[in-house]
Amino acid sequence: MFQIDLGKCDLEVAIQQRLADTEFSETDTEYVREVVRGVCHYLPALDAQIGEVAKDWKVHRLGAVDRNILRLAIYEIVFRDDVPVPVSVNEAVELAKQFGDDDSPRFINGVLGTVVRDGGFA
Numbered sequence: 001m002f003q004i005d006l007g008k009c010d011l012e013v014a015i016q017q018r019l020a021d022t023e024f025s026e027t028d029t030e031y032v033r034e035v036v037r038g039v040c041h042y043l044p045a046l047d048a049q050i051g052e053v054a055k056d057w058k059v060h061r062l063g064a065v066d067r068n069i070l071r072l073a074i075y076e077i078v079f080r081d082d083v084p085v086p087v088s089v090n091e092a093v094e095l096a097k098q099f100g101d102d103d104s105p106r107f108i109n110g111v112l113g114t115v116v117r118d119g120g121f122a
Helices: 002-007 011-021 026-041 043-053 064-079 085-099 104-118
Strands: none
Touching (some): 011 026, 043 064, 043 104, 085 104
């Protein structure tokens, strides 16, 4: 999603490139395809939700890492019944710790906490 967002790479090309770089099980490969396609399909709604929750932040002004972690996690929370909400939130915070800046984990956790508390899309 980062590659699609910043590089303006074609969705299917980006998926194929990333899947070629890593060995996944068939189940994980399908999950990656479904989630990336789903996030891209619902991108306007996901960004609107982020904008509603992160009131003092414009989505396009967020760091690309934070923006894409939030998109992924909110997509999972709202649209994926197979991923428990606490798992989505925890994984997003862990991604923020690994790839974001020092403030990213707290910011991600706060935004996702509000999304969960408010029950999904505004």
